[in-house]
Amino acid sequence: MEANLLEVKHLQTHFKTEDGVVPSVNGVSFSVAKGETLAIVGESGCGKSVTSLSIMGLVAPPGEVVGGEIWLEGQNLLALSKKELRKLRGNKLSMIFQEPMTSLNPVFTIGNQLGEVFRQHRQMDKKEARAHSVEMLEHVGIPNAEKIVDSFPHQLSGGMRQRVMIAMALACNPALLIADEPTTALDVTIQAQILELLKKLNKEFQTGVILITHDLGVVAEMADRVVVMYAGEVVEQADVFSLFAEPKHPYTKGLLGSLPKLDENREELDSIPGSVPNPLDMPDGCAFHPRCPAATEECKQNKPQLQEVALNHLARCFYA
């Protein structure tokens, strides 16, 4: 196996609340190769965002990474000091968030915020940083970059702000970019623009991308490989074509069947009954069994392990 860019092993991130410990991420392992796009899919509360925050070292109390390893280019991120990690973030490792408005500081200009990356990580002076900022803005397709660099975030549209965030994240040519629902807050035609941009940049810079989303359309469009999460665990992992053509886990099958599609008319959509379990009161056995149409006695009692059910295709189900 070739050396991976990122290797996450048995990651466990727990939140200690008054009512008990919430195991948001419970033994998650995956890897990302150079230039690869890995999508992490799942519904709210499945732990996909906490996984990405754990990689970034941004889990805030009461949350805590309590186990596992995260290796980026041979460095164990969990063993680094805060200072060392800060040097890495925005440099080798960066992230774009769902809501570009709340992730930009409203009282500083775009140039100031984007330039900060260059001043911090590339030791540039203000003038150089500004020149590089303009160049970066042009790179992500912002028209009139000379002018935009002096605007404030509120003067830009949602799509433009997301482009600024992408410019900022890619400023230091990171090895790994984490995109957490990067287009969820945007309109469809703007989403198309941003997805095209991410694809182009991914090719150009050979950046490894972790794309976190609940939109299976975006996954099919963008990903090389897919990790499906449910209740803090990986339930299925495969390359994008196998996953959509032959989903193995009943949860993945249910998700795909519940989507209305543009190229077919169905009277009724499949649906997954019930809703995601309460993390403080997880069902015994397989976490999905109360909603699974094929659950048996065994599923109620024993917990299935993630195992290879076809070549490079992992699923956590007794009957996959």
Place this chain on the structure above:
Amino acid sequence: MDQTKEPLLVVKGLKKHFPFKKGMFSKETGYVRAVDGVDFTVYRGETLGIVGESGCGKSTTGQMILQLLEPTEGEIWFEGKNLSTLGKAEVRTLRQHLQMIFQDPYSSLNPRMRVEEIVAEPLRVHGTHKGSELKEKVVELLRLVGLDAHHMSRHPHEFSGGQRQRIGIARALALNPSLIVCDEPVSALDVSIQSQVLNLLKKLQKELKLTYIFIAHGLPAVKHISDRIAVMYLGKIVELAERDELFANPRHPYTEALLSAVPIPDPTQRKERIVLQGDLPNPANPPSGCHFHTRCPYVQDVCRQTAPTLTEGAAGHFVSCHFPLAQSQEGVMG
């Protein structure tokens, strides 16, 4: 649709302009033309989908139909009556038949009320049921949306998003409405829950002979549930057609781009999409001529000067464009 279609709601020349104010004397300095001349008819028993991106005026249109906003201009005819000429009491009576399902099931239910009170409120306000009859009706409504009698004594925070949306639907059904305006009813829900709610809406429509206006930005959901679809852009309808016709034969360049922009959940169908350049123009200062000309890949001189009108091409297929795209069976550029 059958021949005997009966118009339930007719909207004519509907406009809503919101004034905005500037300066210390709060002078009105301009208008945001949220809805700028919209005409359509909704037939009894059908679902009309309204799609468009943020700021296109789809929600404002819904709110005017529900009498939550007063139109700046235009008429709304419901069950054969012009709502703007009726007195308050009459509108109130008619409003019983005109209900709404909201987007956010978290903020649209009063957190201090129990489910029983929430669902019973419309019945109580309009005085249709009392005492034990009221309670029975609430139980019946909860069953209808897949909830149970024992849920009555609980508060909204004890429910998941999907269940809350069911409570909202039960409340909307309480007064036997004929028309329900659903404003983004599934966009706040998780994928696996969205299909539950869409299936429920379809089932109820069949059982209770409901008519829906389904407002949303997610095209797959709109396509799934609608009979006919209106596409809005910057306060105007740019295209309106039967669902399958619209998806097979989009004639407005905006519809074409919108359809092309939707990511398809099938990696074998990755495609070159039509990516529109630029952002939505500011509705306070819409472009001259055709509102879409600044982003249209086929723009001509006339588009910059004259606004096109919504005209019927093929039967029931309306488009507002000087150069509508060719119909695929003809294969000729229009």
